[in-house]
Structure formats: C-alpha cells, structure tokens
Amino acid sequence: MDHFTIQTGDYNIRPGLVGSHENAWRWLSKPGTWLDGAQRVAVAAEIRQAHSCKLCAEKKEALSPNVVQGEHDSLGVLNANQVGVIHQVATDSGRTSEAWCRGAIDAGMGEGEFVEISGIVAMVMMMDTFKRGMGLSEDQLPAAESGETSRYVSPGAKRQAAWVPITEPEDVSDSDGPMYPSPKAGYIYRALSSVPDSMRAYWDLANEHYIPGQFIYDFATTARSILRPQIELIAARVAALHQCAY
Secondary structure: OOOOOOOOOOOOHHHHOOOOOOHHHHHHHOOOOOHHHHHHHHHHHHHHOOOHHHHHHHHHOOOHHHHHHOOOOOOOOOHHHHHHHHHHHHHHHOOOOHHHHHHHHHHOOHHHHHHHHHHHHEEEEEEEHHOOOOOOOOOOOOOOOOOOOOOOOOOOOHHHHOOOEEOOOHHHHHHHOOOOOOOOOHHHHOOOOHHHHHHHHHHHHHHHHHHOHHHHOOOOOOOOOOOOHHHHHHHHHHHOOOOOOO
C-alpha cells in the first residue's frame, strides 16, 4: 500500500506488526457493517481533525465537558452527531458516560453505528500514536472502496452489562463467525461484539500491539521481546494516562 510507511532503516519492526497495520488500513477503506467506505475514511480524517479542535480543547480543560457549548471544528463531511462522538472519544474518552452514549443514540445514531465508529477511533488512534512514537509521519488515509454495508446484527447481542449491546461468549452464533479466543474473554474484549467485523478488525490490530489473545491468562508468556511483567507495567501506565477504566 503506497500510503503505508511503517518500515524505516532506524528500527527493526516485527513483520506481524507491519502486516497488522496494512490490514487495518485496508479494512478501513472497505464498506463496513453500518458505514460505507467513504464514511469510514471520513471518520478517520475527523479523528485527526479532533486534535486541533478548539471546542475539544476547551472541553478538556473544563471541570465537566458538558458545561462547554459550541460547534466542533469539523471537516464538514459527517453529521454533527457523528462528529461529536468521534471528537469526544478521540480527545476525552475518560469522561464519556452512559448518559452521553445514550444521548448520541437518542439523537439518531444507531447502536451498531456507535460501536463501529468507536472501533475505528480506537484503531486509527492506535496506529497514529505508534507512528508518532516512532518519530514517523502519520499514514496517508486510504482511498475508499465502493460497495454496500452488511448491516449485520449479531443475533445474541443484548444491552445488559454495557452501555451498548454486547454478545456474550455463550451467545455467539454461527453467523457471527469467530469471536473469542476463550470463553473467559474479559469485558474489554466483548465491547465491540455486537458488530463482529469491527471486533475482529480491532483485535487483529490490538493483539499485535499487546499480546495474542490466547496468552492473556498465561502470565509467564514469552510472546514478546520483553517480559510479561514489563508489558503490564507499560500497559498500566498508558491506561492511567488515558484514564482508561480498565
């Protein structure tokens, strides 16, 4: 892919990590479950736009983001509700709430669309943060591919344990396709499960940045170049900086 420039002579990058980024950008350019290719690429562009949004900066500094009103500095491609969700998750995810989530859905965003957008935000920020950490430029966004959305709803998804419907391991159906590496999969693994395609795409990328799912409960794993305690120390510090509930 001509926009993908992760390889550099200064570092020895694992082939699996390179491939996961290539696959993620390719996946993002295609029609998804609720968003078509053009909309998904527009979401990626809006994620980057959010970091220079004046309203987002003001909200971030405020005691509560809800006390700051105004319009986001958007690219003008997506609707205001979509932009609001993207900017909030991209710039101040630690202060999202169930009321905020339900507000976006009550304003007309489908639950599946909310999940798909959230997954794209997580994936693009993961890849962009990696590139910045390596001292490299962000990738050029891919050209969108045409085609129809699948509009697939996981039959076993229900809203009970989370703000949006999730499919528990015991409720996975054959039509969902492969979902979990283990019935013990934690709730962070289940978050995108009502949109199985988004869930698989996210974890294909995330597992390369962390450790493969089958090693989650193996605390003596040598799946990476550093020890598992070192991995967890870094992960805990990053999670704290991002105000991650996990």
